[in-house]
Structures are given as C-alpha cells and as structure tokens.
Amino acid sequence: TMRNKNDSGDVDMDDDGVDDDDDDDDDDEMGMADDVIDMTSICKFGPDDVDAEAEEVVNELQLLTEDISNKENEQSDWKIPNRDVFNKNTNNANWIKNEPVDEMVDNNLDLALGLGELAQLTVNNESESNADVVDMKTASRKTWNAKYTLRSHFDGVRALAFHPTESILITASEDHTMKLWNLQKTVAPKKSASLDVEPLYTFRSHTGPVFCLAISKNGEHCYSGGLDNVIKVWSMPSVNIDPYDSYDKNILINTLEGHEDAVWGISVHHNRSELLSCSADGSIKLWSPTNLKSPCLSSYVSDQDETPTSVDYVRDVEGQFVASYNSSHCVIYDIETKSPITRLECSKDPAEMATQLIHRVKCHPTLPLTITAHDDHHIRFFDNNTGKMVHSMVAHLDAVTSLAVDPNGLYLLSGSHDSSIRIWNLESKTCVQEITAHRKKLDESILDVAFHPSEAYIASAGADSLVKVFV
Structure with a gap:
C-alpha cells in the first residue's frame, strides 16, 4: 500500500515500506562521500555532533599531517654512514657533516675520545686502502674501565706485578712492605655501593723502600728489591690464605746479597729460574734465586756507562738481555760471554743526552724490538739487530716512567708523571x-x-699510595 503525507500530518509509505525522509538522508550522505572531507569543518562540529574523544583523534591527525609536511620541506645537511668509532680520513666520529669539519669540533671530539692534548701528535690518518683492516681493529679494540682502587699502603707504590694465571696482584711500596691482593675476593665498603678489595697478605722483611718487583713464570715465587741493597725471594702465599692469620716467616725463602747500593730493577727469565737485577752501584747481576749457597751467577759492568736504571731479558733471542743507563743509552749483552753485542743510542749530543734519561726499558715478546721510556716525555723504539732508532714520539706531557707490553705484543701501556696512563x-x-x-x-x-x-x-x-685496576 502507498501512503502519502496528508493534511493531518501523517506520513505516507511507498510500496517497499521505505520512509521518504530516509531516502533523502541517504542522498545527502552519498553527496558528502563524493566530496573531499574538510578536516577543519569536522573540527567545528559541536559537542552534539562529535564527542570529546573523537575530537582529540582528529586533532592528532592534523598535527601528524603538519609535521610530515614540515619535514618534507626541510633540507638536512647531515648524513649517517657507518656507525664506527672513527672516520679514517678525519679521525672524527662518523656523523660527518657535508661541510668541512671545524677545527674546534675536531678537537672536542678528540677530547671526548680521551686522547688528551697530544692526540694530534699520535693519531695519524689511515690510508683508504687499509680502511677495512682498520675498521676490524677498531671494532675489536677493548676499552679499559676503572674497576678497583686498592687502598692499604701508607706511602708511594713503586712497583706491581700480576700472577701469571690467577687474578692475583702484588704491590711494593716505599712503606717497606709488599701486599698480596686477590681481585676475585671483594667486599662492600662502608658508604659505597661499589666493591673494594682488601689485601690478603703483607710481606715484611725489607728495611727500606721497595723499588722493584717480579713474579716467576710458574707463579710459585716472588722477588723484590729495594733501598736496603738486597733482593728478597718469597714463596707465593695461597690465594685462600686468611688475612687475619699470624705472620708466616716461612714465606721468605732467601735473601740475595751482593749489591752495594739500592736495587732499581728486576727481570725474570721467561723459561728458566733465573733473574737479573740492576743496582745504583753500577752493576747488573744474574741470579739463581733458589740456590741458597751461591745464588749469584754473573756480574756485568759497562766501561762506557755509569749506572744502570732498568733491565729486561731479550725475548725473541735466547741468551741476551738489554740494560738502560743514566747516560741515555742501552746496551744488549750476551749472557754467557758478558760482552756487549749492540749499543742503542738516542743521540750523540751531550746536551740532548742530559734530558733523555731512560726510566724503563722493555723488550717486545716476539720481535727484535726494544722500547724505552724517557724523562723528556718520549717513547723510543730500537731495532735490536742494527741498533738504530726506528721510531720516536712525544708520548706524554711529563716524564714517561713505566712501560708494559701485552702478552700478544699488540699494545703498549705507558705511565707518566702527567698522571695519565696511555x-x-x-x-x-x-x-x-x-x-x-x-x-x-x-x-x-x-x-x-x-x-x-x-x-x-x-x-x-701511584705516588699517591694507591693502586688502580682496570678491566
């Protein structure tokens, strides 16, 4: 049946039962769909048309659209290549701006990387052909971080040595004592969240400051020398020793007497139970430390030089050692014949020699290379075969006092009076x-x-009575 709107206001129905008003509404909706939606007109709807939640969504859509539009219009001059530590052509971080790197920014980056004031003297540009090799080395290079501060000595700590296989450290001090530390046994100190290490044992026998220290390659013995002119031979205490046990006098095995002045340095042989010592009396001595009757095997004195300052075994050739002298030269000796083999000279100018005092000498574990630490802030490298200096570099801002080479011969560790290690x-x-x-x-x-x-x-x-351990 069909109903039409009559005078009384009734609504007439079509044959299909659909309200005419509904048809008009559908037509309006179809018309809106054909037009582009105007976001601003939606936002102007009143609360009766759009609730608060819908209005919030619309506002967020507007902000997102504007943000995308703004970013498309911006032109960024930063590019991000590989996220490596260094860029090989500029020695800067790899966030490289298209413009030339400002010198001040370059210096700030060097400082941030911890290379100090001498970075420009020691960090060189790498060739592009070696970029891949350098990338691999940079990625695998370890960064050392402070782990422990060992506080127990009452005066400057002159020497330290690690056990060959255990997490054990022995330190020697001007307070006449040596101390044994187990880095695996930590305690929580008062008012601190970090861990601390307490000494397990204190070696007491020297009557003056202890200047040098070494541990045998099997870790069973320890040797120390000092101002009292003697070398003490110690048995290594157990790592499980109770620090509150009474003092064990049997730890001291032998006292090596023969030097007439302070013992400056000690070096142990890498295979045999032998050690070398150098003294302010001008002599270098070879010892069999466990021989109680006649421990001194040989004595070496240089006719050209005065006082030895440091000594080390040559590692790549058997039967040789190198000694540094206060004349700023080094001499490589044959142990059996006692004769000098090679003389390593920094300079022949007396004025220069006066400033080039050698504090420490170290031999490379696998190469014919001798490394020296000098009072004039330099580290120098010598070829043991030719005696020629192959490299010299300003390494610190003050005298270089100490050197150590890692077991693989890849890295060198240096210490200085400028308060830094490098x-x-x-x-x-x-x-x-x-x-x-x-x-x-x-x-x-x-x-x-x-x-x-x-x-x-x-x-x-350090001279500040502390020992710092890094991992």
Missing part, C-alpha cells in the same frame, strides 16, 4: 686510549704499570 697500538704507534689515573705527590704520579699475562686486567701504581 694505551698504544704498537703497529701504528698511535694512542688508542688515555686514562687519568692518579694524583701528583711531590711532582711524582704514576710509578709503574702492568698487563696481566692471561686475563683482562691492567694496573697502575
């Missing part, structure tokens, strides 16, 4: 990390550094 890549002769480790005391700061032979530890000894 790690060097031996292949490129560049500084890869600088750490400010100790405070100065009477113009002295870092007195010794060491690599652990088999574990990821390095350590530094």
